[in-house]
Every structure is written in C-alpha cells, then in structure tokens.
Amino acid sequence: MAVKAIAGNVIREAIRQKIIYVTVLFALLLFAIEPILPSFKVGLKIQLFQDIALGVAYIAIAILAIALSVNQVPGEIEKRTIYNVLSKPVRRGDFLVGKYLGILAVLTACAALMGIAIFGFSFAYFGRLSYGVFQGMLTATFEAALISAFALLISTFASPTVNVFTCLLFYFVGHVKNDALVAALQGDGAIRLVRIVLKYFLPSLENFNVNEAVARGLVVKPLFLLELLLYAIAFSATFLVVASVTLRRKEI
Template sequence: MGKIVAISMNTFRESIRDRVLYSLIVFSFLMLAFSILLANITIGDPIKIVKDFGLAVISLFGVLITIFVGIGLLYKEMERRTIYVILSKPITRWQFLLGKYLGLSITLAVEVFIMTFAFFCLCFYYENIISWELLKAIVPIFFELLLILSIAIVFSSFSSTFLSGLFTLSIFVIGHFTQDIKILAASNESLFFKKLSQVIYYILPNLENLNFKARVVHNLPLPYKEIFFSILYSVVYSIFLLVLAIIIFNRRNFP
C-alpha cells in the first residue's frame, strides 16, 4: 500500500504543477463569472440559470482536466522514460497504475472542491443561503469524472496522448447519448444496425445515469437511493475499466 501511496502522492504533486490544470481552472472561473452576465440578459429565474450554467461548467471543465491532465501524465511517464526507473524497483505494474489513478483522483477531487467553492459563493451572492442541495448533482459529477478517468487510463495504457484524448472525449459524448442509441436500436429496421446499436448501448457507459443537474436545479424529486445506485454503477464500471487497463499494461513492453 505504501508504494501505491508514494506513486499517487507523486502524481498529485506533478499534476498540481501542470500549467494546463491552472489555465483550465482559471477559465472555469471566468465561465462562472459569465453566468452572472447570462442570468441578467436571459428571461427566467436568474438563480436557476446561474445554477444550471455553473453545474455544466463544473462538469465540462472537470472532463477537460481529466482528459488533458490525466492522459498526459501517464503518457509522459513513458515518453520521458521516467517509468524505466520506477518499474525497475520492486513495484508491480498494477501498483503503479493504481497509484497513478489515485493521484489523479485526488487532483480531480481538489479541482472539483475549488470549483464547487467558487460556485457556492456565487449562489450565496444571489440567494444569501448556501445551496447544499447542489451537492446532489456535484457528487455524481465527481464520480462521472472518476469513470472518465478510468476510460482515459485504459486508452493511455496502449495508445498515444492524442488518440487517447480523442477516444475518451468521444466516449464522454456518446456516453451522454446512449439512451438515444437504445431508441435508435428499437426503431431501426436493419438487423445489423439493431444489433450494433444494442452492443454499443450495453458496452459503453451510460453517463446520463450520473446527470442530476436539471432535477437539482429545478427542485424535482430526487431520492438518495437513486443517487446511491448511480454512484455504485460508476464505481463498478470504473473498477472493471481499471482491471482492463491493468491487464493491457501488464502485457506491455517498455523498449
């Protein structure tokens, strides 16, 4: 366990020195500030617009940080060949990969925490109360990010930064439309496309399961049980992906 912690702490240390992380965080703050302007010029309840937009910003920038920082860090180890020194020590490849994952998860947790804090301050400015119920949407967003991070780790365990980023981003986008794929499967007459759509629907993660943004913003009923099962879904899926990444990583050569 000590070895995994050592790797994860080093990864966290490396990620917080990454300029990409800071530029994305700064940009997300600007976007949050932009929501004030948007609330003023749009018809409707301004606080709902700020909340809706703010949650979208946390989600989107979280994903961008996961992809750009997450993939870069694993690939850099191989490209800069720092991995040779590490893997020549008595550490297994799964310990290394898990350490990387944990380190990046800590980075994401800190990043989500900072953005949430800024977002809460913004909402407090409008409502004069702390909108704790927003956490019902933010916590699932965090678990969605962890799931995307596992996808990124799978891809970066065998392909380049660019391709990993592209694949991960594609799965993030498709993952939010899997319900539509199911509908498409039902309505399509071609048996081949029907089967293909079904396979895609069952294999790819359904990220909409973790999207409670609209229901939280509009105060619609949202039982804790539903949130719990969605998070459980994300955790199980992430574990499955990490096992897959470890299998691929274990078979790799580092010439």
C-alpha cells in the first residue's frame, strides 16, 4: 500500500508541474501545424508526417522522463518532506519504486495523449487509420521508463543539474551506441573501461526507435515489442536495485 500511496502522490505532484503541459502542448502544436508547412505542399506525405511526429514525441517523452525524475529524491531531501515518509514503515527501495511507478503512470498518460494526437492528425490530414503509431509510442514509453530509472539512480547521489547533464549524455550515447562503436574502442586502461561500460552496462536506446518502420506502415511484431519490454525491464530493474542500495546507505 505504501508503494501505491507514494506513486499516487508523485502523480498528484506531477500534474502541477508546468513542464508537462508545455512539453505536451508544444508537441501537439507541432503535430497540428506540421502538415500545413510549405514543405508538405510539394508532395511529401503521411510517412514524413509520422516520422517527424513520432520523432518529436520520442524526444518529448524522454525530456519528460528526465524532468520528472531528476528531482524526486533531492527535492524530498531538500524540502525535508522525506523525514515524514521514511520514518514510517517504508523501505527506501519501496520509496524509489513508488516514485518510479508514479512517474511511469504520468509518462504513459502523456505518451497515450501524444499517440492519440498523431493518430488523429494522420486521419484528419491524410485519411488513414495508422494503428502502428501506438506501437511507436509504446516503445517510446519503454525507452522513457528506462531513462527514468537511470535518472532516479543518479538522483540518489547527484544534484538535479548534474543529473540532467548525465541523463542527456546517457540518452545521446545510448542512441549512437552500436556494435561497431564498441568494437572500435581498442586499448587498455580507461578505454577498456569505457568499452566494458558501453557494451554491458549501457542500453542501446536506438533499439526502441521504430519510427521509420511505423511511418512506412510496417507492423512491428509483437515478439519484438515483448523483447523490447523485457530489455527495458531488465535495465530499469538493475538501475533501481543499485539506486535502492545507494539510497539505503545515504544519510538524510
């Protein structure tokens, strides 16, 4: 019940944050005006619209994941609200899981809203029912969930500002990371450490990017979605376990 209560409180806190409305409204506005931009009048069609719209939605949901997560633990410590929670029979791990589930609920709602908007505009402008959009938003949510877990981990020992930069780096490297990049990092010492971290500890976020396939009208196989889900769960769970251990050792 404690986890549920904490998650509920995160949702209540989140819906008061302006960044959610600004980000989602900005994305919705872009979806709305995108097809009426001059470039679209020269024959570019629904594929381009959906590719760009899904790209915007991916970035928007990642921004929200970072924005909602970086201050959860430092904010509670700074405002001293954490004392009245952790003095109750709440394990520090449960506290983090509650925070995480609350963030996840908000991200899912935002992703669903953006998915409905892209689906609606696709139908309104191009007359096509593109159910694949929701698959794209689903993988975006998986990726955001993973980023959020990473941000929560960093928030257990770093300030929100440091956390934002770390998350942006995580996002960027996670997207450019591929086997060729890892293989290219030959050498000992620090380079070897970077190679190991990249290979085993940093998820390949580009795996979650199915925009192009969705924009082309291809169906993402359910088994692939399941693989992505398990991939996101495995990394998120690892991040949360480490975060829990770090928070347990932390003095507040």
